[in-house]
Amino acid sequence: MPPMRQSSLFPELTPPRYAEHTAGSFVGNMDAPVHRWFRYSAGFSGAWAADLIASEAEERPVRVLDPFAGSATTLIAAEQCGAESWGLDSHPFVARVAHAKLAYRSSPSDYRRTAARVLAHAKRIEPDLASYAPLIRRCYSDDALRQLDCLRRAVESVDGDSAPGRLAWLTLAAILRPTSHVGTANWQYLLPDRRKARVAVPFVAFQAMAQVIQDDMEAIGGVTGPRADFGLGDARTCAGLPDRRFNLVVTSPPYPNNYDYADATRLELTFFGEVRGWGDLQQHIRQHLLRSCTQHVPNSAVDLDEVLSSPELAPIATQLRSTCTRLGEIRLARGGKKTYHNMVACYFLDLAQVWRALRRVCQSPCRVCFVIGDSAPYGVYVPVVEWLSELALAAGFRSTSFEKTRDRNTKWKNRKHRVPLCEGRLWALG
Ligand SMILES: C[S@@+](CC[C@H](N)C(=O)[O-])C[C@H]1O[C@@H](n2cnc3c(N)ncnc32)[C@H](O)[C@@H]1O
Structure with a gap:
């Protein structure tokens, strides 16, 4: 995808290219000191994050934020580059893993x-x-x-x-x-x-x-320099983080792909006595997270019209409404009757809030890098990159661009749909 609305007033904001690593994969981390202490499938590459931060730090002193810090990959990479860094994650178990690794x-x-x-x-x-x-x-x-x-x-x-x-x-x-x-x-x-x-x-x-x-x-004993500041927190508000503090965001929000971060940690949560059964996952975990899975958004919990009428969604409201209407119709003919129509609407509302919060806590100029992928629930394509870009611009970022790193859903066998998907890095600058 070509750069979107690149502003010539901000020539210094040209997004850099980091094509060496598969940013979206945790696999390489299993050989990397510290990163390998906890296998977090949703994580991204520590080597890629370190390259990005080191290269940005050559140009200016960086203050790094990861508002979806997960297992602290970005924060460990930032410490190893000698950069100041802050992080949040709202999943209590994952946050505890991150906090422990940072020791x-x-x-x-x-x-x-x-x-x-x-x-x-x-x-x-x-x-x-x-x-x-x-x-x-x-x-x-x-x-x-x-x-x-x-x-x-x-x-x-x-x-x-x-x-x-x-x-x-x-x-x-x-x-x-x-x-x-x-x-x-x-x-x-x-x-x-x-x-x-x-x-x-x-x-x-x-x-x-x-x-x-x-x-x-x-x-790794030789690491000196600033220590990462990490806490349990919600990226939608970035509450507790000061205004205009950060100039580099390196992060990966949940994708709108129905991955259930609560269920994925059910073994650990149950062993440590934080939940007893499936029903506890909503109250103890999901309610704190971005709404990216259908378990989170039953019809009883969502007023779809109200969500779609939110002012934050105005830039994408027409297309979003038509996608949600289609998903709402298709589900009636499907066995599982999954509430993708609610999930997609709530996901973009949550991300609109994230962009606004990031605009508040980031300096100007700043660079924001989201590792993100698109999705096609029930085979209906959701243009994630395009819509997130629109929401970033509406929140006050000046330009966006996308670097694709890989195609997904290219092997047709055993797939629920044949819509080609991809993953890559969405940059917002400004
Ligand atoms: C794709 S993972 C990020 C993984 C991270 N890059 C790593 O390498 O470990 C997304 C993370 O967002 C967290 N998350 C979901 N909703 C959130 C919210 N509202 N605020 C902060 N974190 C959230 C999830 O718990 C999950 O750890």
Whole structure:
């Protein structure tokens, strides 16, 4: 797509090109120190984020913001580039992972001692499986769950606010998948009826993970410079962030593709007792998130007309209404009757608010980079890049452009529709 409404008054705002890495993929992070501590499928490439920040920092001192910080990929990359950075995520479990990973610059020997103490303590205490929800009983053998329960109690005996305490919690969170015999679908959803071939023993996995964390902390010891400032928060308001503070935003909002960030972390949330069943996910998690999945937007919760009449959506209102009307009609003929019509409308309203919040907290000039993809629920194409661009311009950014990084949905087999999709980087400048 060519640059959209590029303003000649702002020649310095030409978007740069970073084509080397697949920005949208977490896969490369599994070999990268610190990034690899927690497999977060929704994450993007730490190497790409670091390249982008380093290259921007050659031109001017950067103040980086990631309002959808996820597992803290951008913030760790910014720290490693010596840049100031801030981040938010509104998913309580994911935010805790990010907060724990950001303790990577604390003392490796304190962490080593804490992890060893946790493991020794866990091996001495009596497990109690009575309080675990049925999902957890299905996901672990009794033997595995006994060890995990003892590890959990031992982790809880450490000061959870201290850096070693945060890292000890992360060590346990990181082994919950490898120690479960239950299969996992794409994007981390659980498949309790499928079994994995290889399952790790919790005490052994904890020790191995602790070694990885300690090795990375020692290897990366030379990182100095500003520490990232991260908190639980909502990108739609960016509440608590000061006005006109940032000049570089590197982020990836949820895509309007029905990925359920709450369900994707159900195993961990249930193990730690934050939810007991599926019904708790809405109240405890989804209600804090951008509305990007149909589970979030039943007809009982959304007044579609009111959403579509919101002034924030004015720049795309006509096209959006016609897409939502079509989706509302198609669903009536489909078995699942998914509420994509509500999801698409609410998603763009939420993103319109994000752009407004970003305009408030960003300096002028600034550069905003969204890693984003389009979608086609029920085969109806949603021009995500185009509409997000319109909303960015309406919020006060001066120009937008899009760099495609990959095509999606090109293998027709087993696909629900044949609409070609893509993923890439949407830049908003101004
Ligand atoms: C695509 S992921 C970002 C992943 C991140 N780039 C990484 O590498 O880990 C989108 C993130 O947005 C978060 N999120 C969803 N709604 C949010 C909101 N309203 N405010 C802040 N974060 C939100 C989700 O919890 C998720 O972690």
